[in-house]
Amino acid sequence: MTFNEAVLHIREASRDDIVHLVSARISLKRSGHSFSACCPFHEDKTASFFVHSTKGFFKCFGCSAKGDAIRFVSLFDGLSFTETIYLLAQQYHIQISTTNRKKYQKTVQKEDEILPGYSVLKSEILKTNQIYVAFKQGNAPFTPIFFINGSLSLDAAKLVKKRAQKIIFVAQDTSWNILKPSFEAALNAGLEVFAIPNNSAEFQEMDWVDFCSAQNTQIITKKDVIQLIAGIPDNIARSVYITYATDNFKEKNR
Ligand SMILES: [Zn+2]
Numbered sequence: 001m002t003f004n005e006a007v008l009h010i011r012e013a014s015r016d017d018i019v020h021l022v023s024a025r026i027s028l029k030r031s032g033h034s035f036s037a038c039c040p041f042h043e044d045k046t047a048s049f050f051v052h053s054t055k056g057f058f059k060c061f062g063c064s065a066k067g068d069a070i071r072f073v074s075l076f077d078g079l080s081f082t083e084t085i086y087l088l089a090q091q092y093h094i095q096i097s098t099t100n101r102k103k104y105q106k107t108v109q110k111e112d113e114i115l116p117g118y119s120v121l122k123s124e125i126l127k128t129n130q131i132y133v134a135f136k137q138g139n140a141p142f143t144p145i146f147f148i149n150g151s152l153s154l155d156a157a158k159l160v161k162k163r164a165q166k167i168i169f170v171a172q173d174t175s176w177n178i179l180k181p182s183f184e185a186a187l188n189a190g191l192e193v194f195a196i197p198n199n200s201a202e203f204q205e206m207d208w209v210d211f212c213s214a215q216n217t218q219i220i221t222k223k224d225v226i227q228l229i230a231g232i233p234d235n236i237a238r239s240v241y242i243t244y245a246t247d248n249f250k251e252k253n254r
Contacts, residue, residue, distance in 0.1 A: 003100040014069035015056030041065040078123030115156040130166035152182035157189035166192040213248040222249040
């Protein structure tokens with residue numbers, strides 16, 4: 001069947017199946033026709049999350065999370081609507097026509113070309129709302145982490161921005177030639193940019209401007225930082241950064 005037909009089928013099947021789908025992911029406690037649990041979408045200690053088996057929806061009274069079974073799976077697994085439909089189609093043994101599937105696989109393939117490993121880590125990125133980027137394989141104990149060759153491209157940064165707010169560069173032993181374009185791409189994409197410097201024993205991350213001004217080498221100049229700030233799309237963020245960077249570099253005279 002076509003993708004849209006599959007959506008209709010899955011809507012119906014998953015409505016009856018919501019308790020099963022939810023309880024496969026969190027443990028539910030029965031109370032009458034509904035089931036309750038501690039909400040998986042916010043810090044919840046009072047079981048404000050309810051699943052209504054007969055009505056086929058969930059609702060949390062502690063946060064705004066609510067919706068049908070498809071929505072729950074999508075939120076919990078960190079998948080897009082399309083991805084959720086493919087996942088559930090598999091579960092319900094529904095065949096979606098190959099043209100649709102090929103189109104979907106093509107998207108995944110393209111994303112992985114832009115940022116290797118992206119499709120695998122997609123759901124995790126949505127949950128953590130941030131990613132780490134390292135330029136060499138090593139003992140960087142972070143997740144989700146991407147190891148890239150050369151600098152981060154603008155396309156890759158935009159892909160990250162779809163699912164996360166913040167990017168942290170593991171900058172150990174990485175040259176400014178590699179770092180600068182990476183910072184530039186991430187800032188242009190509207191990400192919050194942080195870096196973990198060389199001398200950071202505990203992998204302490206710092207704001208990228210702090211990172212730049214803290215480098216003891218003369219390589220990173222105030223001019224570099226101002227250039228990078230110019231690429232930030234948000235006016236307010238840009239002016240805040242200008243003030244901050246000016247203060248930060250005042251004493252350094254570089
Ligand atoms: Zn909640």
